[in-house]
Amino acid sequence: MHQLPIFLNLTGRSVVLVGEGEAADAKARLIERAGGRVVSAWEQGATIAFVALDDETEARAAAERLRAHGLLVNVVDRPALCDFTTPAIVDRAPVTIAVGTGGASAGLAKAVRQRIEALLPSRLGALAQALHAARAAMKARWPDAASRRRAIDAALAPGGALDPLDDRAAERIDDWLAAPAEVGASSRLETVRLAGPDPDELTLRAARLLGEADHIFHTPAVPAAILDRARADAVRQVADAPPEAPPPGLVLWVTLGGEGS
Template sequence: MHQFPIFLTLAGRPVVLVGDGEAAAAKARLIARAGGRVVPEWQDGARLAFVALADEGEARAAAEALRARGLLVNVVDRPDLCDFTTPAIVDRAPVTIAIGTGGASAGLAKAIRQRVEALLPSRLGALASALHAARGAIRARWPAAADRRRAIDTALAPRGPLDPLDGGAADGVEAWLATDGVLAPVRLETVHLTSADPDDLTLRAARLLGEADHIFHPAATPAAILDRVRADAARHVAAAPPADPPPGLSLWLTPLN
């Protein structure tokens, strides 16, 4: 990962925009879309700045002056002068998907965004809002955090009652809460590793790594493989698969030959 992804709350906050023309107008629209307030120069409370100047010397000088004020600066079309870059965005508010290339290729980010746009239903944001509104009921139904996470994971799985790719899932939250037996059963799967390169993972293996609750693996398992595991999965260094797996989905990663 070459950049740290982060979502910032800009509502009502000043964001400096230096420059004019279409590039500056595009940044102004982006800032306004996020609820920020565009200002032409530094003012108290500003933390971000965009510079859209055609002359490289002027752009560099403006960026350095703003950076000296403690601001993070994006210089349009000059990634080497940027503290951050802006991603291609798929907006299903409150769901936001950002696709970045670290400034390597805006065209590639755009192409990926267009593919993702075609996959996601327009009411995906409504599903997020419905789940947010149901937080109290979900906690009451599954008081234990681990049970709650497994129930939600099961519901959101492909073909589950709240499958995010189902345009009608937002209307099914109440019915899901009223059903029985929605917790994922204890399940142990084996992923046979054949290479230290994560690009050699099968589609099934990559999917399981992204879904598993627990990962059991030898100490020598390559870090590049473990980087594909979901961030909140529990990891266990082990010489063999567990005889009594914990609740949810567990994976045993075989040693490399």
């Protein structure tokens, strides 16, 4: 990862935009769409800045002036001069998906965004809002945080009661909450044998399991770069063999190459 993806709350905040023309107009629409207030020069309390000038010397000078005020600056179409880049955006408010290439190719980011747009139903945002509204009911139904997380993960899984790709999932929240409770907390042990130490070589299955696991048992040879792909709150434990009595939830046994077979 070459950049840190973040989502800024710009509601009611000033954003500096230097420049005119189509590129500047596009940035102004983006800022206003996010609730920001466009200003043409630095002012106290400004959050970030955009520079949309054709002349590179002028663009560089404007960026340096704004950075002197402590602002992070995006210089349109000049990645080398940028402190941050703006991604291609899939908007299913309040769900927002950003696709970035670090300025390498805006066309590629756009193409990926269009593929994702075609996959996601228009009412995905309604599902997010329904889940938010049901937070108190979910805590009452599953007081234990781990049990609650497993229930939500199962509901949101492909084919689950609240499958995000189902356009009517938001309408099923009440039925899901009212469904009979499962008896006891079950365990599921999965084995992931890595082909190598590079996290970019993870299979789709391995990446998905790492992102869902509650407990990860792994040999000492499994590198930290692989374990970093797991959920931050997943319990990690170095071991020489998979657990004989796996704890509740999704449990992974991760090995590198042919070891620990």
